[in-house]
Amino acid sequence: MLKVYGFARVNAMARGNTRDLRVLWALEEMGLPYELVGMDHPAGDLDSGAFRALNPFGQLPVIDDDGVVVTESGAILLYLARKSGRLMPRDPAGEAQVVRWSIAALTSIEVPVLSGWFVDVMGGEGTKPSAALRDWAVMRLAQLDGWLAEREFVATDGFTVADILMAHVLGAAANKGLLEPHANVRAYRERCAARPAWQRTLEAYFARVEVG
Numbered sequence: 240m241l242k243v244y245g246f247a248r249v250n251a252m253a254r255g256n257t258r259d260l261r262v263l264w265a266l267e268e269m270g271l272p273y274e275l276v277g278m279d280h281p282a283g284d285l286d287s288g289a290f291r292a293l294n295p296f297g298q299l300p301v302i303d304d305d306g307v308v309v310t311e312s313g314a315i316l317l318y319l320a321r322k323s324g325r326l327m328p329r330d331p332a333g334e335a336q337v338v339r340w341s342i343a344a345l346t347s348i349e350v351p352v353l354s355g356w357f358v359d360v361m362g363g364e365g366t367k368p369s370a371a372l373r374d375w376a377v378m379r380l381a382q383l384d385g386w387l388a389e390r391e392f393v394a395t396d397g398f399t400v401a402d403i404l405m406a407h408v409l410g411a412a413a414n415k416g417l418l419e420p421h422a423n424v425r426a427y428r429e430r431c432a433a434r435p436a437w438q439r440t441l442e443a444y445f446a447r448v449e450v451g
């Protein structure tokens with residue numbers, strides 16, 4: 240039976256807005272059965288070792304589909320859509336549009352919308368927005384560093400598109416000097432960047448693309 244880890248208790252500000260709602264809504268639309276595992280946020284349920292083994296970022300939602308653990312609301316929805324054949328066309332062109340706009344929602348729209356909120360809530364009076372956002376990135380990179388301690392690649396034993404996305408995003412972090420304290424992240428990024436295909440890609444890019 241599909242298990243959905245969702246909030247059982249959360250602070251008043253978050254209540255009604257949490258991302259487990261995305262999964263619960265999708266399951267409702269798909270008419271799929273599931274078991275809800277309620278998590279008590281103020282009591283520290285998300286900080287337990289058992290939960291962190293499911294999600295190193297200590298966040299909800301998470302699903303466990305008979306041993307297939309998926310975190311990240313976008314990934315969960317795409318997984319469920321693919322598996323059920325619902326809420327996503329089956330042809331590659333239609334699927335591409337769904338993936339495209341899922342990623343747009345979670346990156347192009349969600350990041351700028353929520354960054355301002357995060358600074359207000361976490362930054363505190365008088366804190367420079369850039370300092371609050373930097374602290375946020377530092378926390379996530381430290382958690383990613385732990386995840387990569389005994390892994391060669393981020394998602395599976397082999398290299399996947401997720402490594403391309405992650406390695407490229409980490410390039411931006413490296414440019415800001417954020418990777419210095421994180422040896423596992425740096426080694427991972429170097430591993431990905433050392434791939435001959437990436438080297439060939441970069442080489443062709445620099446040969447082709449001019450400075451404007």
Ligand SMILES: N[C@@H](CCC(=O)N[C@@H](CS)C(=O)NCC(=O)O)C(=O)O
Pocket residue numbers: 256257258259280285297298299300310311312313
């Ligand atoms: N990118 C993640 C973000 C997950 C996320 O931010 N979850 C929040 C609730 S909406 C959470 O678990 N917060 C608790 C915490 O960070 O301690 C996703 O889309 O699933």
